Amino acid sequence: MSNAWNQTRRMKRFTVGLMTTPEYYGWQSKRVNDNIPEPSEESVQSMEECLKGKNKADEDLDSLKTDYKKLRLSMRTARLGKTSEQWLQEIHEEKSKTDRWERKFQEAQT
Incomplete structure (x- = not known):
């Protein structure tokens, strides 16, 4: 068991030692991540638009809750519940x- 631990530890040290070379730092500083697209100005939503959307969703939820309460009340009065x-x-x-x-x-x- 300790032998396996030592081998893993040595390999990690070896790998980390290779990755910390000056060439690696130079490559890392020049690297550009092409996998993450930069947001275009057309797709960026303003804070006001986000808040309007949230307020609309909250209003819709309140309306649904009110409708549900009315439905439950009418079911009780009609003895359907x-x-x-x-x-x-x-x-x-x-x-x-x-x-x-x-x-x-x-x-x-x-």
Whole structure:
């Protein structure tokens, strides 16, 4: 294990030693990174435009929240926001009411 550690350490020292030559420093100072495109003036967005966009997004989000709250309220008032268990309970109650009325109707006919 220590032998592998020493080999790795020696290699790192060797590599770093080669990279710190005066030729390397000269090359590094002249190097231009072509991989990163410089922004053109057309694609640069001003701070005001960024803020306008953010404000618009915030307004849209607030509008969506308001619409969602209105929808939830209308669902509650229309009794649509129930769980399946609540719907089953209501169906059961309505069936028993229907059965009672049918019995009363049959009694009235006889």
